[in-house]
Amino acid sequence: MLLEGEGIDEIMIELYKALDAEGAVNTGTRGDMKEKLGVFFRITNPRARISRSQDRGKPFSALGELLWYLAGLNTLDFIKAYIPDYADDAENGVLAGAYGPRIHAMRGSINQLENVTALLRKNQPSKRAVIQLYDAADNDVYHKEIPCTTALQFLIREGRLHMSVTMRSNDAYKGLPHDVFCFTMLQEMMASRLGVELGNYLHYAASMHVYDESMEAMKRYIHEGHQKTIEMPPMPGGDPFPLTGRLMDAEAELRSGITIEAVKVFDDPYWADIVRLLQVFWATKKEDAPGFEDLDALKGEFHHEVYRTFLERRRKIRLIRNAGKKTSGEDCDVADKNR
Numbered sequence: 001m002l003l004e005g006e007g008i009d010e011i012m013i014e015l016y017k018a019l020d021a022e023g024a025v026n027t028g029t030r031g032d033m034k035e036k037l038g039v040f041f042r043i044t045n046p047r048a049r050i051s052r053s054q055d056r057g058k059p060f061s062a063l064g065e066l067l068w069y070l071a072g073l074n075t076l077d078f079i080k081a082y083i084p085d086y087a088d089d090a091e092n093g094v095l096a097g098a099y100g101p102r103i104h105a106m107r108g109s110i111n112q113l114e115n116v117t118a119l120l121r122k123n124q125p126s127k128r129a130v131i132q133l134y135d136a137a138d139n140d141v142y143h144k145e146i147p148c149t150t151a152l153q154f155l156i157r158e159g160r161l162h163m164s165v166t167m168r169s170n171d172a173y174k175g176l177p178h179d180v181f182c183f184t185m186l187q188e189m190m191a192s193r194l195g196v197e198l199g200n201y202l203h204y205a206a207s208m209h210v211y212d213e214s215m216e217a218m219k220r221y222i223h224e225g226h227q228k229t230i231e232m233p234p235m236p237g238g239d240p241f242p243l244t245g246r247l248m249d250a251e252a253e254l255r256s257g258i259t260i261e262a263v264k265v266f267d268d269p270y271w272a273d274i275v276r277l278l279q280v281f282w283a284t285k286k287e288d289a290p291g292f293e294d295l296d297a298l299k300g301e302f303h304h305e306v307y308r309t310f311l312e313r314r315r316k317i318r319l320i321r322n323a324g325k326k327t328s329g330e331d332c333d334v335a336d337k338n339r
């Protein structure tokens with residue numbers, strides 16, 4: 001199956017319709033599913049990476065996952081705040097298949113991110129800029145969780161950086177929005193680092209599937225009528241990878257309840273807004289979380305107004321939760337990735 005669209009929603013809507021109508025029934029190790037083998041899609045504007053839909057817009061949990069990758073972590077401790085489902089697959093507090101350590105230190109030492117950067121700096125037309133996530137050892141001994149993504153490849157053509165992602169297995173409902181967010185962010189970070197324009201995002205999954213437990217929600221999305229993707233602003237030029245340390249420090253402060261000012265962390269409005277998203281997440285994470293009362297002011301501080309709807313949505317969810325009521329989409333940004 002081949003799909004092409006400007007942003008993630010154009011892909012999800014067609015993919016979900018096809019899975020619903022034509023997906024073959026398969027009993028997976030994680031439950032019954034409808035599945036299509038060999039799904040390929042191309043996103044022509046990789047910045048259109050966040051769904052506006054109530055259920056599929058995942059900027060907070062996906063951002064947490066991106067930081068986890070960038071920092072090279074495999075610890076449940078960090079990621080469970082953003083994606084609690086990881087707890088089911090952790091072994092002794094770590095995720096065997098975590099991408100971060102493999103990106104930065106495959107087999108304990110190979111820094112694939114730096115290697116592909118050096119390769120593309122030296123030889124722009126290269127077809128070798130591959131970050132391997134799946135390792136031959138992954139099926140050698142049993143692990144609860146191994147990488148679903150086999151490889152990430154970067155290709156520069158006519159001054160634009162394209163990214164190709166291959167997955168052995170992809171949960172179309174819970175996994176896909178996170179995967180597209182994280183990988184297109186890595187693509188844009190890489191484009192900034194290399195000083196080239198952003199190209200297309202290509203994605204291939206051998207098994208694209210939806211579990212029975214997500215079927216109703218997937219159908220709601222199909223009928224929701226809000227499948228308009230939010231385009232993030234362009235990333236500023238320069239190499240953003242060294243900013244990881246500052247982002248992680250800010251995240252740690254927010255997590256421990258310390259109030260911070262995003263402008264003091266980053267002068268640049270793009271990255272300051274990313275810190276503000278983390279502020280919104282932590283200010284709405286728990287009842288009585290510090291910062292909740294400041295959300296109005298924070299809303300005004302967002303440089304890019306695309307993020308304001310997400311702040312409002314999280315605030316609403318928090319208020320409803322505090323009032324003890326439940327709504328669909330309540331956990332729209334916390335418990336939503338299956339591993």
Ligand SMILES: O=c1ccn([C@H]2C[C@H](O)[C@@H](COP(=O)(O)O)O2)c(=O)[nH]1
Binds near residue numbers: 030148176179
């Ligand atoms: O980045 C990821 C990681 C995992 N999964 C999903 C795919 C599968 O539904 C499940 C892993 O189960 P196995 O394929 O390992 O059985 O997690 C994704 O969609 N994306």
